[in-house]
Amino acid sequence: MKPFAEQKGRVYTEDDWLPQTEEDCEKAEKDENPMAASLWYCASKKYAEIAAFETQKRVGAKYTLAAINPPMILGPSIHYADAKGIESSDVSTSSLYAALAAGKDAKIPDTAFTAWADVRNVAFGLFAATTKGAQGRYSIYDGDFDWELLAKDARKARPDLEASIPHVADDKKTPVEQGTYTIDAKKAEKDLGFKKVSRETMVKDVLAQFEVLGALKK
Numbered sequence: 106m107k108p109f110a111e112q113k114g115r116v117y118t119e120d121d122w123l124p125q126t127e128e129d130c131e132k133a134e135k136d137e138n139p140m141a142a143s144l145w146y147c148a149s150k151k152y153a154e155i156a157a158f159e160t161q162k163r164v165g166a167k168y169t170l171a172a173i174n175p176p177m178i179l180g181p182s183i184h185y186a187d188a189k190g191i192e193s194s195d196v197s198t199s200s201l202y203a204a205l206a207a208g209k210d211a212k213i214p215d216t217a218f219t220a221w222a223d224v225r226n227v228a229f230g231l232f233a234a235t236t237k238g239a240q241g242r243y244s245i246y247d248g249d250f251d252w253e254l255l256a257k258d259a260r261k262a263r264p265d266l267e268a269s270i271p272h273v274a275d276d277k278k279t280p281v282e283q284g285t286y287t288i289d290a291k292k293a294e295k296d297l298g299f300k301k302v303s304r305e306t307m308v309k310d311v312l313a314q315f316e317v318l319g320a321l322k323k
Contacts, residue, residue, distance in 0.1 A: 113284030119242040123151045171234035175245040176220035181314040188320035204252040206315045208322035211271045216251040219285040223302040233297040246288035253279040258308045269321040
């Protein structure tokens, strides 16, 4: 709930949990806080994870239990055959479209989180945790991002798509450029063999997919 710049230098690990409780979410909803729905969304994940580990312990389960904890999941999608519906699809894909391909005058989305994980690495984490019998919580984190920074990355990577990529002034400091938190993924790197994907690589891959789908606004 704190501004990104106030969290500059903060490093989150698997020992950190969302501090908000169910009562906090109810209060936010009652106060008509615009973040209420997002709080409920995040809190539901926390309580489900806590319940899963408590159940494993209570029944004396012999199975292993791993929780894969990514921040914002970004990257190319495999469920599109063409550009139909891509502007109003899932949050990740539609936001990527708005930031990278909606046209040079398009409005770039507001950034809610400044940490991201590549969708391919999230899939890898789930597979590796299952096949290796991993136990515990694992942060899958590829780096920091904000939507304006992705647009800047896209213009550097594909200057030929100048008409398609939303414009951000070079001298404008984006949320990440002003300072933000990071997430420690060393545990996933050690136990699961996780390897980070660069933000630039993800942006290039998403742009290539949008181009193949014919989704770039001219």
